[in-house]
Amino acid sequence: MSAPDLPQLTATIGLQLQEQRLLGVKMAGQLVAQFDVENPLDALDRATLAQMEEFEQELLLSPLYTPDDSHKLACEPFLPVAGLSPTEERQLVATLVAQGVQGVGAFEERSGPIDLPEIVIERYVSLLGVGRAIPPAVEDLLVELAQGKALLQGRRVARERVWDRPEALSLLCQCLQQSGEKHSFSDDKMGFLAEFIRTNRPASLDELLQQIINMVESYRLSEEGGSYDGVSGGHDGSGIHSRFTGEMVKAKRLSMAQAVLMDFNVSSSYAQRQARASGQLTAPVESADEDMENPFL
Template structure:
């Protein structure tokens, strides 16, 4: 099992990455280079302070959903022992791993620093366990194995480690199953919403969802008399903080869950 997890984590660390235009521009400006890849050459990275390495490499080495799913295929439901995770990290640090970084048509091989490997590896929370009851319920209602894998990946997060949140999730899964209304989107939404709002039970969750819907309605109905202020309001709040697609998704799922709870107005 340890070898399978280690192999998956190695795959995730060493697969090719590409700098975004924004991140590449920031590196070039601060590091005073024409090409940001010049600042990420192995010898340059080795000279950086730890905080500098984290600043420039963390956007490249923060697990994506696909990377989490890849590792999840190798993890047991109960997770790994913390000591085994540490041993795995030390082993990978000793392998002198490299990663291909691309930007603007150019590619370099960068030696991945040990601090970056450790930080990245720990963000997978491989020592977290998933609730067996939740997993069995999800397997019974998921549309596909890939949907099941994605939800398992979400349930590995710190959000679903407390008894309070697990009990809430299992209660909701029971309701979704009874209503034939389960969807992966609901678990995606709840993973973010529960992490942020920390409802203690179904009743409090329902109240918070109603408050969310009302806040969006208030935003929509609030009169704005200054044209320039309206443009600024639309750009700064709706687009940057909560894009229309995100807002529509939250409203849709909030209403669906309220319907499941029998609280839809």
């Protein structure tokens, strides 16, 4: 798409802002204490918000109005590869403000409207990344490797700020090229790379692959020590849900790590075993991991 579909984009974001937001117990307690009200929703009414400075409004409502990846993905069909221009982004915000878009807050059995200040809408739109361009080299690779929802998801990831660093962008292009050669592109793998490269900031492909191997090894050592998180070897009867969630995240990360390593013919038998055990890895392996040369170990 070379031009934005501003009406559809505005409607999509407007619906997102109108989604009901649940106030957590911690936030509710802070609102009750700070504003001396019986119900935290009373601190979010029009009169109270109008008395605040813009930075106070933003600070108060930002926990409720921060878009997640699903919100960003919903906007992608209406965005050009180059993103919105500053003028178009300002126009979008102005339209939402003029429409008087209201949010909905909920706590326990009560819900109520939230008059969204312009600063909150502006922040939300900015965090959606609608003004960010997809790097041309990445777009060229994506249109060759993906289509449909996978292409939209890849474009969403490609707009992330992590790729502003030249070394990170180069690594992404190398990984996408290798995925093309292996016919193994996946938007999940691209998302894993974005998170991993953002956190670990590798400067070269060798460094990236070594860091991934180190992550896999740390999981292996934590498993041998009886710890699901690699920090403590102790277990008790509490936190079962957290442990289960942690194991699911671990299995997904190991699956993605194995997928990246396989693209570059690098061995990690532990990652492969764990990915298979969790059902995350289904593709056949061309050669046994134990026999594959690993230049990083």
